Amino acid sequence: MATNVEVAPSNPPAKPVQNVASNGLASAEAHSRLQKDGPNAMPDVSAHPLRNALAKFWAPVPWLLEASIVLQVVLHKYAEAAVIAGLLVFNAALAYFQEGRAQATLKALNSRLALNASVERDGVWKTVPAKELVRGDLVKLSLGGAVFASILPEGKFNLIKAFQKNGHTVGMCGDGANDAPALRQAQMGIAVSTATDVAKSAAGIVLTEAGLGGIVAAVKEGRITFQRILTYTMNSILKKIVQVLLLAIGLVITGHAVLTPMLMVIVMITGDFLAMSLTTDRVRPSPMPNSWQVGRITMAGAILGGCFLAFCTVVLAVGKFEMRLGIEALRTLSVVAIVYGSQATIYAMRGRRHLWGLRPTVWLVASSVADILIISTLAIRGIAMAPVSLSVLAVEFAAAIAFGLILDGVKIPVFARLGIS
Numbered sequence: 001m002a003t004n005v006e007v008a009p010s011n012p013p014a015k016p017v018q019n020v021a022s023n024g025l026a027s028a029e030a031h032s033r034l035q036k037d038g039p040n041a042m043p044d045v046s047a048h049p050l051r052n053a054l055a056k057f058w059a060p061v062p063w064l065l066e067a068s069i070v071l072q073v074v075l076h077k078y079a080e081a082a083v084i085a086g087l088l089v090f091n092a093a094l095a096y097f098q099e100g101r102a103q104a105t106l107k108a109l110n111s112r113l114a115l116n117a118s119v120e121r122d123g124v125w126k127t128v129p130a131k132e133l134v135r136g137d138l139v140k141l142s143l144g145g146a147v148f149a150s151i152l153p154e155g156k157f158n159l160i161k162a163f164q165k166n167g168h169t170v171g172m173c174g175d176g177a178n179d180a181p182a183l184r185q186a187q188m189g190i191a192v193s194t195a196t197d198v199a200k201s202a203a204g205i206v207l208t209e210a211g212l213g214g215i216v217a218a219v220k221e222g223r224i225t226f227q228r229i230l231t232y233t234m235n236s237i238l239k240k241i242v243q244v245l246l247l248a249i250g251l252v253i254t255g256h257a258v259l260t261p262m263l264m265v266i267v268m269i270t271g272d273f274l275a276m277s278l279t280t281d282r283v284r285p286s287p288m289p290n291s292w293q294v295g296r297i298t299m300a301g302a303i304l305g306g307c308f309l310a311f312c313t314v315v316l317a318v319g320k321f322e323m324r325l326g327i328e329a330l331r332t333l334s335v336v337a338i339v340y341g342s343q344a345t346i347y348a349m350r351g352r353r354h355l356w357g358l359r360p361t362v363w364l365v366a367s368s369v370a371d372i373l374i375i376s377t378l379a380i381r382g383i384a385m386a387p388v389s390l391s392v393l394a395v396e397f398a399a400a401i402a403f404g405l406i407l408d409g410v411k412i413p414v415f416a417r418l419g420i421s
Helices: 027-037 049-055 060-074 078-112 153-165 177-185 197-202 213-254 261-280 294-322 327-349 362-381 390-418
Strands: 002-006 116-121 124-129 138-142 171-174 188-191
Touching: 049 078, 060 078, 060 261, 078 261, 153 171, 153 177, 171 177, 171 213, 177 188, 177 197, 188 197, 188 213, 213 261, 213 294, 213 327, 261 327, 261 362, 294 327, 294 390, 327 362, 327 390, 362 390
Parallel strands: 171 188
Antiparallel strands: 002 138, 116 124, 116 138
């Protein structure tokens, strides 16, 4: 079924719009209105590439690194300042190129889903890009034929809202323009490969092949991605808790800051390698739909972060009161505890069941090995920190393994109690 409609301006002009002839606008008139009113599309708000590049240096983490550079220069530690500056530039460049690749992918997808419209110009029906529509155009809308048992478009929309009101996660599959409101309202709106452009623009997922087989793959991939992001989020929460509170606890125990700016940079860099490898990790998709329960996720991260903080505090206390180490050696002991403990927390949190139930990927294991080798080499040779013996590192590494096994037992009831699956 096709319907002819006249496009009205979103903001009515001060003067009445000219009456449109039955054969549509003339091409010259359409071109004049397009030049006057602009394209029928959202404006391009993408920033200049140079501005995007500079923005990578204007955020909380870059501020911390930049402050560290200034502090090292003031202390005449130019080598350390150069190392931190190099890491800052490297991270900014990596983020810039990754964002550029994502933007290129988005533009390619948008070009494949470009909207077209059937419009009458000079008495002839022709297909033009939707962005070239102007006020007063005569447009032919072809409604899709697939409906829920002849339910009206508003009926589908209200039906989805009713399910959502009762706490359900709703998926909607459609192909016609009359399905667009429901596709937009559903948590997972799916447009089939033969759907109209309006339905595709309203949907969250567009199938590129005939049939519905891609829906199962999309749901599975979405749940896998959610689990990876969930692990990354909880890991970020607990690291922030440990790094901030350990400084306060260390100040009380030793009377000094147990983490210098250079050591904090080392912790961030080693943690970033491990966190990035989580995007390739092997996870188990949940059997039920997921949702972002921010309060519960924050609570889980805080509980596990408290356990991690307790581990680091015990290591610091043993070094201070049992081993009688000086402040420089205690700083080395603390940064090694954070890096070793981060490995334990990652492997304990990466699954919602016991850690031995799911084999990690090669990239995750390689990142762990690299982090352990880097921090161990720096600690043994006394690079950027006071040297400690291999036997001390071995004991600390064994303690981290024991901590990981204990944390794995703690997380099971915590996740069950908070409903994190």
